[in-house]
Amino acid sequence: MNKAKAMSNNQALHQLSLCALREGLDSKQFSSRELTEYFLSRIDQHDGEYNSFITVTPEPALAAADAADRRIASGEQNALLGIPMAQKDIFCTQGVRTSCGSKMLDNFLPPYDATVVAQMQQAGAVTLGKTNMDEFAMGSSNETSFYGKVKNPWDTNTVPGGSSGGSAAAVAARLVPAATGTDTGGSIRQPAALCGITGLKPTYGRVSRYGMIAFASSLDQGGPMTRSAEDAALMLNAMAGHDPRDSTSAALSCPDFCDGLEQDIRDLRIGVPKEYFDDRLDSEMAGAVREALTELEKLGATLVDVELPNSALSVPAYYVIAPAEASSNLSRFDGVRYGYRCEDPQDLEDMYTRTRSEGFGDEVKRRILVGAYALSAGYYDAYYRKAQQVRRLIKDDFDRAFEKVDVIAGPTCPSPAFRFGEKQSDPVAMYLEDIYTIAVNLAGLPGMSVPAGMINNMPVGLQLIGKHFDEATILRVAHQYQRATDWHTRSPVE
Amino acid sequence: MQWETVIGLEVHVQLATKSKIFSGSSTAFGAPPNTQANAVDLALPGTLPVANEQAFHSAILFGLAVNAEIERRSVFERKNYFYPDLPKGYQTTQLAAPIVGEGSIEINTGTDNQTSRHIRIHHAHLEEDAGKSLHEDFHGMSGIDLNRAGTPLIEIVSEPDMRNAEEAVAYLKKIHAIVTYLGISDGDMSQGSLRCDANVSVRPMGSDTLGTRTETKNLNSFRFIEKAINVEVARQIDLIEDGGEVVQETRLYDSDKNETRSMRSKEEANDYRYFPCPDLLPVVIEQKTIESLRQKMPELPDQKRARFETQYELSGYDASLLCESRELADYFEQVAENCGDAKLAANWVMGELSAYLNKENLFISQSQVSAAALGQLISRIDDQTISGKIAKKVFESMCESGDEPDKIIAQQGLKQVSDSGAIEAMVQEVIDNSEAQVLQYLAAEPDKRKKLLGYFVGQVMKVSKGQANPGEVNRILAEKLK
Amino acid sequence: MSISREEIATTARLARIRLRDDEIDDVTSRIASILDMVDQMQAIDTSAVEPMSNSLDAAQVLRSDKVDEPGDKIAAREALMAGAPAQQDGLFLVPKVIE
Structure with missing residues (x-):
């Protein structure tokens, strides 16, 4: 391990980007086994502080590292080959507990791998373990996990964001070079912003959902959580692609997302929606984001005012659609075939009711109830149908804006990381954490968050939103911005 | 008071696809429990459905056969309820946008099968079957087998156009004939390939408002559906005449006691919270797909019947009996072609052959007597090698031994003496x-x-x-x- | 649209969620506040808007009718049922189903 540390050009291994790790592996500065042991030991030493992992899997990780070393030795070239990664505990991993942050699945060992997991393993990535998350991805603070809250490495009294808070904290604390996340209403971008890392939610349909435990099927999308846009592009290359097992995965060929990153952004028009700078946005936050926009302008992009008039309705529409889909998606957790079953059920109804009441946490139960109510007879039109109509209006807003611009930019969330418990008593306040991210899911667009400043030593996220299936352009903007700034290199740890 | 019965049927037909509607598991019947239930069928977390094209083609064929509109854009919805044989906690089905729209079929009833009635079909939709709960005692528990879960079904919903049990049976037989002619289902009622729920109500004769209906489930044979409707009608009339009221409810037919009884377990007000399935995008059917399926349409029961009447000069009654099943009709045609005497062929197929199959409880495909052999036998009557009376004796031997008639005639020395x-x-x-x-x-x-x-x-x-x-x-x- | 305690209780029964008497008021008020927020949607007229259930403006790609099965079906069943809370003879066991 010391050897590995010494060989990394005087920079600690855990501060290296995926590209640098790739170079180190290919030039035999260190082996995948050494890297893997190094990061496992960092997790062992430091994760007690953050609680970012639910499950760490040293044995299979080391076996995978050895296999990767053999592949490297045989001359195989692959961006992720031998690089340690973490999977959000929402992705099924064969034989490795996949809990989704819930007591309901505390004992669940999937008999299969999610497509994303299989693809990354095929590419040679080494999975170190499964990261903590809000229960069934329902939360914006990582306070709803059955496995306890995750702490923000920048200030352990504050939340890391959610639901992919474990992945965000692990990447920020340099416990792992990169991790997967999933984003239904902001669950990659908001924790990325709060933890000062780069997170990308691809276009709906870009990444297979097979084996990714469903929260809201029409909104869920997996994506990379990394330390830079370039790393995100590398990882997206391995995650994306059509999957015949997911009929909502787009039958499109994927570009190499690394191509074009180096191209400047002078040809781009960047839309700035005035609705994203309303009075809900923290004023210091607004200042930091405006500064980032100015930086983009300096890089040659043209800033254009755009309007997203219905964006205020995205949170209301989302909090009908997502719970409605969730209420149905989570019906399979019934204690019959896998997962938790209550002790000594008296009869069938008792089994269902007690299993679900004991197995789900409060926020999950609340959303199931909201969703079931919104779908019930007499309320369907007023809630569900209405929300689907609003959803179209929101998508139409984006379509119109994208007639004028190539990318839309604004804040990722209204304020930096807040303290534990601050929003727990008021679900609506918590939901408003996602006011700038949710519309992107409703419209199915790609969106990312990149570090763009600090307020009181807490990170600020700049959100970049692209056209459908145009991840390449937002990655290019992010990469060019990161070439000109160093916010993404700031680390909460030595 | 004179009462009029009003019946609408919901017929579930299992489609004879090789794989399930949303997964690659086999639909074959009779495998050990849960060996034809993969991760998708068990609704493991993270699994997703991918719809089977053949299920759509089968449904479209049915739609074309009943002159229905084929909906170019159909949508799967989720019907949410908890039941142990329903792994996802919802059934994926179609509601607002089913694949087959309004259509109709003609049924024939009466002693000579010559009374024709027009029965409207409201729609037909695709959905998945549930698994099975086995109620044998496993230490006071039930066993769940999900092999059947995800088998494709079309549910064919009629308008309330039938007025007695006989019409309901004729309708069901016609549906059975259509789906087996199309080859989209094996139609095997004993294995549950065709199941029926009957919505039954009564009203004073001459009234044009519908009475309160009940839905009777578990009707899995032509005989039971007739009996169940008759007892349910009698129950409703007795109830009303005694001053009571029919309650809208689900009832179960008990064939042992020949009665229907309320399914109290389903009494609890259910709210299925239907909504479009977010895992499945709308299915769009191209006109050219519909046209190419139309080209592949086999001759249907009514067309075949009309052709038999003209081509073979059979009576309407004979023709309709022969056309009840495609196998029987095909068999008859082969016999007729072999012997060149259609009238005699029809008499033999409906007479001796049917009696033999009934007695031995065989499908026509299991008959010892092939169509070629029966044709040869009839030829021997026509060419006066044997008399009709001797032919019946030869036929009996054919049923027992499976031998050709010429061989039996020769061996037993049955040749007619004309010298x-x-x-x-x-x-x-x-x-x-x-x-x-x-x-x-x-x-x-x-x-x-x-x-x-x-x-x-x-x-x-x-x-x-x-x-x-x-x-x-x-x-x-x-x-x-x- | 405000929601009553009874509606919450009915919805909870539908969803097979048990709410204790001492938590039902709290749950009701939290859900009521969510629904109040959601009701902002009612302010706009959407009568002419086609509902959108998926952002992918695409038709479903269907699968061809092929059986895809493991070679050893009994071993596959064992793997799939390994986490079953109760099983016997290849069946999932549940408290008696009464029809």
């Missing part, structure tokens, strides 16, 4: 032994003679063991007794 010399000898023998009858015959008035001649014919046939050509016998007798 006039041999017959003349037999006639002479009979005349010689019947002195009294001969005298009686000769003394009788010419118009009485015909009757008396029968005695001699019978005696000659007896002597010939039935093999003498009856025409020859008559001719020679008449000559000798002049």
Whole structure:
């Protein structure tokens, strides 16, 4: 391990980007086994502080590292080959507990791998373990996990964001070079912003959902959580692609997302929606984001005012659609075939009711109830149908804006990381954490968050939103911005 | 008071696809429990459905067969409820945008099957079947087998156009014939490939408002559906005439007791919270797909029946009986082609052959007697090798041994004797032994003679063991007794 | 649209979620506040808007009718049922189903 540390050009291994790790592996500065042991030991030493992992899997990780070393030795070239990664505990991993942050699945060992997991393993990535998350991805603070809250490495009294808070904290604390996340209403971008890392939610349909435990099927999308846009592009290359097992995965060929990153952004028009700078946005936050926009302008992009008039309705529409889909998606957790079953059920109804009441946490139960109510007879039109109509209006807003611009930019969330418990008593306040991210899911667009400043030593996220299936352009903007700034290199740890 | 019965049927037809509607598991019947239930069928977390194209093609074929509109854009929805045989906690089905829209079929009832009625089909939609709960005692628990879960079904919903149990049965038989003709289902009711729920209500004769209906489930044979409807109608009329009211509810037919009873477990007000399935995008059917399926449409029962009436000059009744199943109709056509005598072929298929199959409880595909063999047998009647009476004897042997008729005729020496010399000898023998009858015959008035001649014919046939050509016998007798 | 305690209780029964008497008021008020927020949607007229259930403006790609099965079906069943809370003879066991 010391050897590995010494060989990394005087920079600690855990501060290296995926590209640098790739170079180190290919030039035999260190082996995948050494890297893997190094990061496992960092997790062992430091994760007690953050609680970012639910499950760490040293044995299979080391076996995978050895296999990767053999592949490297045989001359195989692959961006992720031998690089340690973490999977959000929402992705099924064969034989490795996949809990989704819930007591309901505390004992669940999937008999299969999610497509994303299989693809990354095929590419040679080494999975170190499964990261903590809000229960069934329902939360914006990582306070709803059955496995306890995750702490923000920048200030352990504050939340890391959610639901992919474990992945965000692990990447920020340099416990792992990169991790997967999933984003239904902001669950990659908001924790990325709060933890000062780069997170990308691809276009709906870009990444297979097979084996990714469903929260809201029409909104869920997996994506990379990394330390830079370039790393995100590398990882997206391995995650994306059509999957015949997911009929909502787009039958499109994927570009190499690394191509074009180096191209400047002078040809781009960047839309700035005035609705994203309303009075809900923290004023210091607004200042930091405006500064980032100015930086983009300096890089040659043209800033254009755009309007997203219905964006205020995205949170209301989302909090009908997502719970409605969730209420149905989570019906399979019934204690019959896998997962938790209550002790000594008296009869069938008792089994269902007690299993679900004991197995789900409060926020999950609340959303199931909201969703079931919104779908019930007499309320369907007023809630569900209405929300689907609003959803179209929101998508139409984006379509119109994208007639004028190539990318839309604004804040990722209204304020930096807040303290534990601050929003727990008021679900609506918590939901408003996602006011700038949710519309992107409703419209199915790609969106990312990149570090763009600090307020009181807490990170600020700049959100970049692209056209459908145009991840390449937002990655290019992010990469060019990161070439000109160093916010993404700031680390909460030595 | 005179009551009118109003019946609508919901018919579930299992489609004969190789794989399930949303997964690659086999749909074959009879595998060990849960060996045809993969991760998708068990609704493991993270699994997703991918719809089977053949299920759509089957549904479209059905739609074309009942002259229905094929919906170019159909949508799967989720019907949410908890039941152990429903792994996802919802059934994926179609509601607002089913694949098959309004259509209709003609049914024939009455003693001669000549009373025709037009029954409207409201729509038909695709959905997935549930698994099975086994109620044998597993230490006081039930066992769940999900092999059937995800088998594709079309649910065919009729308008309330039927007025008695006989019409309901005729409708169901017609649906059965259509789906088996199309080859989209095996139609095997004993295995649950075709199941039926009956919505039944009664109203005073002449009224045009519908009474409160009940839905009777578990009707898995033509006989049960008839009995169940009749007992349910009787129950409702008794109830109303005693001053009671019919409650809208789900009832279960108990074939042992021949009664329907309320399914209290389903009484609890259910709210299925239907909504479009977010895992499945809308299915868009191209016009060219519909056209190419239309090209592949086989001849349907009504078309075949009409053709049999003209081509083979069969009565409407005979033709409709033969067309009840595609196998029977095909069998008949082969027999008719083999022997060239369609009328006789029809009589034999509906008579001796059907009686044999019924007695042995066989499908036509399991018959010992092939269509070629039966055709040969009928040819032997036509070419006077054997008489009709001997043919029945030969047929019995064919059923037992499966041998060809020519072989049986030869082995058992059943060939008809037409040789006039041999017959003349037999006639002479009979005349010689019947002195009294001969005298009686000769003394009788010419118009009485015909009757008396029968005695001699019978005696000659007896002597010939039935093999003498009856025409020859008559001719020679008449000559000798002049 | 405000929601009553009874409606919450009915919805909870539908969703097979048990709410204790001492938590039902709290749950009701939290859900009521969510629904109040959601009701902002009612302010706009959407009568002419076609509902959108998926952002992918695409038709479903169907699968061809092929059986895809493991070679050893009994071993596959064992793997799939390994986490079953109760099983016997290849069946999932549940408290008696009464029809």
